[in-house]
Amino acid sequence: MNDYHVHISAKHNPMDLRLGEVWRYRGLIRLFTRRNFTVTYKQTVLGPAWLFISPLLTSIVYLIIFGRIADLSTDGTPQLLFYLTGTGVWTYFSSCVTVNSGTFVNNAHLIGKVYFPRLTIPVSSVLSAALKLAIQMILVLVLLAVYMIAGNVSPNFAAWPLVLLEVLQLGLLGMGVGIVISSLTTKYRDLSILVSFGVQLWMYASPIVYPLSTVSVGWLRTLLIINPVTAPMEIIRYALLGKGSIEALPVILSWVWTAAAALGGIVLFNRTERTFLDTV
Amino acid sequence: MITPEIRNRNTAIKMSGIRKQYRLGEYGGRTLQEDLQSWWARRRGREDPNERIGSVRRKGTFWALDGIDLTIHRGERVGIIGANGAGKTTLLKLISRVTAPTEGEIDIYGRVSSMLEVGTGFHREMTGRENIYMNGSILGMTREEIDARMDDIIEFSEVGEFIDTPVKRYSSGMFVKLAFSVAAHLSSEIIIMDEVLAVGDMAFQNKCLERMRRAADEQGRTVLYVSHNMSTIRRLCERCIVLDHGHIVYDGDVEQAIGVYMDRSLNEDTVDMDLSAKSHSGAVDERVAVMERLRLLEMKKDDEIAGLRAAPVYESGEKMYMLLDLTLTRPVDDLLLRVTLRTDSDVGVGTAWLPLGSLGPGPQQAVVSFPLERLAKGVFYVSLGLCVNDEIGRGKALDHITRAFRIEVEGSPAWNTQAYGSVRF
Numbered sequence: 001m002n003d004y005h006v007h008i009s010a011k012h013n014p015m016d017l018r019l020g021e022v023w024r025y026r027g028l029i030r031l032f033t034r035r036n037f038t039v040t041y042k043q044t045v046l047g048p049a050w051l052f053i054s055p056l057l058t059s060i061v062y063l064i065i066f067g068r069i070a071d072l073s074t075d076g077t078p079q080l081l082f083y084l085t086g087t088g089v090w091t092y093f094s095s096c097v098t099v100n101s102g103t104f105v106n107n108a109h110l111i112g113k114v115y116f117p118r119l120t121i122p123v124s125s126v127l128s129a130a131l132k133l134a135i136q137m138i139l140v141l142v143l144l145a146v147y148m149i150a151g152n153v154s155p156n157f158a159a160w161p162l163v164l165l166e167v168l169q170l171g172l173l174g175m176g177v178g179i180v181i182s183s184l185t186t187k188y189r190d191l192s193i194l195v196s197f198g199v200q201l202w203m204y205a206s207p208i209v210y211p212l213s214t215v216s217v218g219w220l221r222t223l224l225i226i227n228p229v230t231a232p233m234e235i236i237r238y239a240l241l242g243k244g245s246i247e248a249l250p251v252i253l254s255w256v257w258t259a260a261a262a263l264g265g266i267v268l269f270n271r272t273e274r275t276f277l278d279t280v
Numbered sequence: 281m282i283t284p285e286i287r288n289r290n291t292a293i294k295m296s297g298i299r300k301q302y303r304l305g306e307y308g309g310r311t312l313q314e315d316l317q318s319w320w321a322r323r324r325g326r327e328d329p330n331e332r333i334g335s336v337r338r339k340g341t342f343w344a345l346d347g348i349d350l351t352i353h354r355g356e357r358v359g360i361i362g363a364n365g366a367g368k369t370t371l372l373k374l375i376s377r378v379t380a381p382t383e384g385e386i387d388i389y390g391r392v393s394s395m396l397e398v399g400t401g402f403h404r405e406m407t408g409r410e411n412i413y414m415n416g417s418i419l420g421m422t423r424e425e426i427d428a429r430m431d432d433i434i435e436f437s438e439v440g441e442f443i444d445t446p447v448k449r450y451s452s453g454m455f456v457k458l459a460f461s462v463a464a465h466l467s468s469e470i471i472i473m474d475e476v477l478a479v480g481d482m483a484f485q486n487k488c489l490e491r492m493r494r495a496a497d498e499q500g501r502t503v504l505y506v507s508h509n510m511s512t513i514r515r516l517c518e519r520c521i522v523l524d525h526g527h528i529v530y531d532g533d534v535e536q537a538i539g540v541y542m543d544r545s546l547n548e549d550t551v552d553m554d555l556s557a558k559s560h561s562g563a564v565d566e567r568v569a570v571m572e573r574l575r576l577l578e579m580k581k582d583d584e585i586a587g588l589r590a591a592p593v594y595e596s597g598e599k600m601y602m603l604l605d606l607t608l609t610r611p612v613d614d615l616l617l618r619v620t621l622r623t624d625s626d627v628g629v630g631t632a633w634l635p636l637g638s639l640g641p642g643p644q645q646a647v648v649s650f651p652l653e654r655l656a657k658g659v660f661y662v663s664l665g666l667c668v669n670d671e672i673g674r675g676k677a678l679d680h681i682t683r684a685f686r687i688e689v690e691g692s693p694a695w696n697t698q699a700y701g702s703v704r705f
Contacts, residue, residue, distance in 0.1 A: 004469070008377065008386040028417040035403060035414065042405045113396045115377035116418050187315075274380035277373070278302055 012274060014267050021117045028116060032124035037131060051135045055091065059083040066209045075211040075243035078147050084140055085240055086208040089170070089233060092133040094199045096174025099125045101181035101195045103269075104276050111277065118273045119266065122179050126171040133167065144240065159239035166232035169258050173228055176261025183265075183272035207233050212245045225250050228257035290353050291389055292470055292502040293375060298348040298384035300370050300526075303341050344370040346526035348384070354469070355500040357493065359507065359517035359534065361541045364559055366523040368506045372396060372472050375504065390469025390502070393419045395460075397474070404448035408439055408458055411447055415462045429465045436491075437461035438484070457484055464491050470502045471495065475509070489516050510538050510626035542624050542661065542683075551576040551589045553685050555664075561680045569612055569639075569666045569678040573605040574685070577647070585647070592687040596657065596704070600650040600687065604636075605643065606666065606679075613638040618665035618677070619650050623658060629702050633667065633675075656704045657691025 022029075041047045062083040066072045074082040100122045104111065107121055147153045185192045203209075205220075206229040215221050224230050231246070231254040238244030345367045352358055360368050373379050374386060376394030402411050412433055416426040434443050437458040439450070447455060463471070471492065493516060495501040507513050513520060513534065520537035522530040530540040555571045576589040579601050594600060604617065615636040621629040634648040665680040695704075 004389065004391050006377070006386075006388040006392075008374070008381065008388070010381045010383045010385070012380070025417070025420075027423050031414050031417050035406065039403060039405050110418070112378060114394055114418055115392070116420065277379045 012271065014271060016270075017263075017266050018117065018119070018270060019266075022119045022123065025117050025120050029120045029124045029127065032120060033127040033131065036125060036128035048135070051132055052139050055084060055087045055136050056139070058087045062087065062209055072210045073214045075213055075237075075241075077237075077241040077243050078143075078152050081140065081143050081147055081153065081241060082211075082237075083209065084143065085237060086233070088133055088136045088140060089167075089236055090203055090206070090208045090229075091136075092129050092167070093170045093174045093229060094203065095129045095132075096126050096171055097178045097181070097199055098195055099129070100175055100178025101185065101192060103179060103182040104186045104272065105182070105189075105192070108277075111273075119269065122175050122182075122269075126175045129174075130167060130171060140240065154242045156239050156242050159235070163236050163239050166235050169254070170229070170232050172262045173254075173258040176258065176263075176265035179265040179269040180261065183268045186272055186276050202227075202229070206230060211237070211243070212250075213243075226253060228254040228261075230254065291351060291387070292354045292356070293350070293352040293389070293504075294387045295348050295350045295374075296385050298345055298350075298374065298381050298386065299343055300345040300367075300374065300379075301341050301382040302344050343526050345374070345381075348526075348528060350521070350528065350531075352502060352504070354390075354502055355496050356519055357496045357503045357505070357517045359505050359513040359520040359537070360523060361507070361510070361513060361520060361537065362523035363541075365525075367526045368523055369396070369474060371523065372474055372504065372506060375470075376472050388470065391420055391467070392470045392472060393463055393466040393468035394472040395463045395474065396472070402447055402455070402459060405446055407446050408434075408437075408443040408450070411458070412462055415459065416466070419463065419466055420468065421466060425467055429467075433461045433465050436464065436487075453481065453484075460484075460488055464488065464495070468501070470504070472504045474506045485512070492516055508626075513538070514625065538626075539624065542626075542686075550685070551592055555681060555684060558681050558684060561677075561682070567609055569606055569608045569615065571604060571606050571664060571666060571679055571681060571684075572643075574664070575603040576685075576687075577601040577603050592685065594652050594687060594689050596655055596689055596691045597653045600652055602648050602650065604646050604648065606639075606646070607643050608639055608641050611638070611640045612668060612678070614668065615639055615678075616667045616669070616675075617646070617648055618663075618667050618675075618680075619648075620663040620665070621655075621660045622663065622683070623660060623697075623702055626661075627702075629655070629660065636666075652689060654703050654705065655689045655691075656695050656697060656700065656702050657689050658697050658702050659686060659688050660702075661686050 041050070044050065046053065059080055063079050067074070067079040067083070103118070103121050103125075111118060144153065144155065148155070181191055181195055205223055206227055207215075207224060212224055212230060212234050215224055225247075227250075231250040234244040234250070235246055236244075238246055348367075348371065360371065362368050370379075372394065373396065374381050375388065376392055376396065378394070378396070402415060406414065409430075412430065413423070413426055417423075434440065437454075437460075439454050439458050442450065442454065447458070450458070463473075473492075489512060492503050492505070496503050503516070505513065505516055517534050519532065520530075520534040521528055522537050522541045530537050553574045555574055560570070576592055578586040578589045579599075580586045585601075585603075615638070616633045617636050618631060618633050620631040623629060632650055634650065636646045636648065639646075661683045662685050663680070663682045664684045666678045667675045668678065669675055691704075
């Protein structure tokens with residue numbers, strides 16, 4: 001019965017990521033994920049239908065502003081499909097960042113009262129965002145089928161498994177960035193104000209409403225190559241819509257960023273978690 | 281963490297040299313830039329550019345726990361008592377891993393389930409059953425373990441048919457019962473409770489205490505219990521620790537511990553008390569009326585003040601005369617002084633509301649008397665409150681001091697307080 005031993009020390013080993021413990025609490029992760037998902041749509045009229053309505057409306061707005069007025073290229077793919085894919089993926093990534101950036105402050109009541117591996121909170125918010133993305137992708141697939149029959153688009157089916165990999169990568173990246181912010185906001189609250197603003201700017205610095213191929217030179221090109229969201233977005237488009245520029249440098253940079261954000265995030269997060277309660 | 285060798289099978293918790301520091305006052309007040317500057321300077325062994333010159337390090341900090349060495353064995357029911365701010369909750373927080381110690385080491389053998397608050401992680405929109413899963417998982421149970429105990433939990437909680445109703449429709453009593461049931465049915469080896477039993481009705485409270493007692497005696501689970509309610513400590517615990525300003529001042533027998541705690545909460549037997557130094561509660565933030573000082577008076581036969589009493593010791597049948605200094609910030613009509621006597625076991629004996637009349641703003645003085653004629657012998661702790669009744673007759677406490685002072689009543693040596701109680705009819 002008494003096989004559990006925990007040693008708590010004032011000294012903290014930053015390299016101990018304690019991921020095994022997170023795995024042991026996978027039941028809790030599942031419950032958190034389900035709670036995030038169901039509680040959002042309790043006592044709403046349309047319920048989960050919002051998952052379709054909001055990206056559709058956003059895409060239509062983009063279509064009018066960026067497609068018609070600004071006349072930006074969509075690499076020859078159907079505009080609605082282009083923007084719908086873009087908003088779906090971006091919403092997923094940005095919610096990984098913004099939701100996780102409030103991990104400590106928003107869950108203080110829970111964290112302050114009972115111990116559980118804190119990393120379960122960001123992991124489950126990534127999972128519930130991924131679940132929403134999966135549902136939104138149904139809409140994309142339906143539209144894709146329609147356009148395929150009309151002969152307007154030709155997906156690269158062989159590359160579809162890459163979509164899963166890129167979703168995983170964006171999740172890790174978004175969580176990493178989010179928890180770095182959440183760790184810092186326990187002391188510097190003003191960072192949280194920057195988050196929503198920063199995420200919005202980030203979107204325009206990513207190939208969401210325009211493809212990478214339209215920007216061939218200049219500082220914006222450099223920015224796009226450094227931006228870790230560029231490669232995943234282009235790969236997803238390449239797989240789903242058949243058009244996208246996959247280059248070695250952005251892909252490598254993107255993975256370096258992702259690894260740095262995820263590892264650095266977890267180390268910082270574990271450090272903050274120990275005494276966060278005293279500073280909140 | 282599973283270790284190949286458990287060093288001591290009888291140890292549940294071992295703490296050595298535990299200290300926990302908190303910073304006083306506002307956190308922050310520094311920008312990210314300043315923190316980065318300081319960090320950079322420290323790294324390079326330079327002087328911190330943001331440190332005030334000549335300032336002492338660790339200024340504005342205090343030690344909530346200051347050198348705790350403690351071993352708790354398996355199957356023990358341990359009570360932790362102490363005044364507010366003595367470090368009780370901090371101690372539990374360290375053991376339940378909510379926060380980390382500043383210095384020292386803790387070894388915990390067994391899973392810990394902590395109830396620092398009732399219904400941690402309960403979500404109002406989810407049903408009772410969903411919340412059982414949620415709560416159980418947060419406290420470290422697997423789904424299978426929860427399923428296996430689900431029926432017991434529902435039965436113990438007495439919420440029965442409402443189990444599939446969202447908990448936001450529950451009464452607060454039902455909420456507490458459900459929350460306690462989950463925690464009580466956990467398969468953890470160590471149970472930590474911070475005064476959660478204070479809520480809920482008496483019958484349920486007794487059921488909970490009984491449950492905890494059996495968990496320790498029959499299943500060898502270790503129970504750590506923090507409370508201000510001495511009677512629950514008495515009923516549940518077999519060992520008691522008294523904390524005072526972050527130190528363990530007593531560890532052992534429950535009765536002894538309660539005695540130590542009661543006497544510690546008072547400075548000494550005195551007849552002239554500075555009440556402003558004591559811990560006030562009630563609507564003190566408004567500071568409408570605050571008790572400042574209290575003197576016990578000796579009276580002449582014709583109710584004239586003879587001076588201070590020699591000692592706070594009374595014969596049964598005497599009257600206790602008190603001279604109270606208080607400060608008001610605005611006029612208060614029909615102010616009452618509430619005087620509550622409690623025994624050394626923290627059992628209430630009785631309360632009187634003594635009229636002070638209508639008082640204007642500024643410093644005020646009042647002499648009031650409290651009859652002791654029915655009191656049998658014993659040591660009594662006196663709590664004081666300033667109250668007003670609102671339009672519908674409900675009392676509102678403007679200021680309150682728990683255990684402001686203590687008195688002793690001398691009576692017949694034949695009186696057996698244990699058997700007869702504290703009041704002679």
